[in-house]
Amino acid sequence: MPELPEVQALAERMAEASAGRTVARVEVLSVQVLKTFDPPVSALEGRAVEGVGRYGKFLDLRTTGGPHLVLHLARAGWIRHRAAFSAKPVRPGRGPLALRLVLDDGSGFDITEQGTTKRLAAYVVTDPHLVPGIGRLGADPLGEGFTPAVLAGLAAGARQRLKTFLTDQSVLAGIGNAYSDEILHAARLSPYAIASALGEEQVAQLYTAVREVLGSAVAQAHDAPADALKSEKKAALAVHGRSGEPCPRCGDTVRSVNFADKSLQYCPTCQTGGRVLADRRLSRLLK
Structure with a gap:
């Protein structure tokens, strides 16, 4: 997408x-x-x-x-x-x-x-x-008005898991399945962590990851030939779509959680303290 x-x-x-x-x-x-x-x-x-x-x-x-x-x-x-x-x-x-x-x-x-x-x-x-x-769109994560304080306010009132929080277009506009995985990996945060439970340091990590991952992807897309946008995006992803491959940061195996119509990818060592998340294929978590 x-x-x-x-x-x-x-x-x-x-x-x-x-x-x-x-x-x-x-x-x-x-x-x-x-x-x-x-x-x-x-x-x-x-x-x-x-x-x-x-x-x-x-x-x-x-x-x-x-x-x-x-x-x-x-x-x-x-x-x-x-x-x-x-x-x-x-x-x-x-x-x-x-x-x-x-x-x-x-x-x-x-x-x-x-x-x-x-x-x-x-x-x-x-x-x-x-x-x-x-x-219904929420804040633009690359907009000038999107600050750490804005993200902290959004997270404080959200009882959503981070994966859902990031992909909720009424919260943050423009982030989908792939870049939410990349952002959470860069921030070293579990996709199942509850947004409102994040501490100040974790919110700061998430904000930095949002800006850096999206900013880097925008720059890459700007420089890529039109016909190569999709392939360039896929090649640059660290964990999304790379289940079974080694994490580029720590070398652990990238894992996947599959749902009815989509999946998420993450690194257990970097994001969940080594814990492997249950793969509930019929879960309604991300709907």
Whole structure:
């Protein structure tokens, strides 16, 4: 799933590729993708692109004097810039292509989603905060207003396990399954620790890990070629997706806890005092 660093990189690439351009047309190719009807998607056409920003894991393409196109890539969505498109029309509902945005110079973007579970979402709105997911977002962990005191306040009122706390978008916007594992490993904290039980030093460790892990990932994504964003992300991960491999810090074996639709990875030596966490595959902990 694209998380904050990848979404930030995609926003930057979209902004660069669409600078000075006008939306020529928007083709909705999946019946599930468009979540709004007023304004219509045609309201974007003929509008100059003003910029592309990010709210958590949401992308926001702004048009001058017109609506916003807000995208959430969900688990399997992606965006690819095209210098030009084939003259052959695309049949709606076939293949991974969900939405196509064509600019006035013939270039544009294909928004795709792999797999059979379709969760990718597009919204055409006058204000991005009208999108329910954006309206519920918590603090941006790389924002200027995110301080150790803010994190301490959020943690103090949260009876959640740290894994859930970090991935709760109403608490911290943009952190998902992969980077939460990386942050907790960097902070040497158990994913099962209760957020409100953290001491002052542990909160400081967590804050430092959040800023350093995400900051490093944003820098890496900024420098990576567009087609290599996914592979570069995977290659840089220390524990996420590396169950059975040695921890790069201590050499212990990275362990995994599997749930109904996702998993977490951690190092027992670095994070749980050597204790191996029970693998409750049907747990509802992370729902």
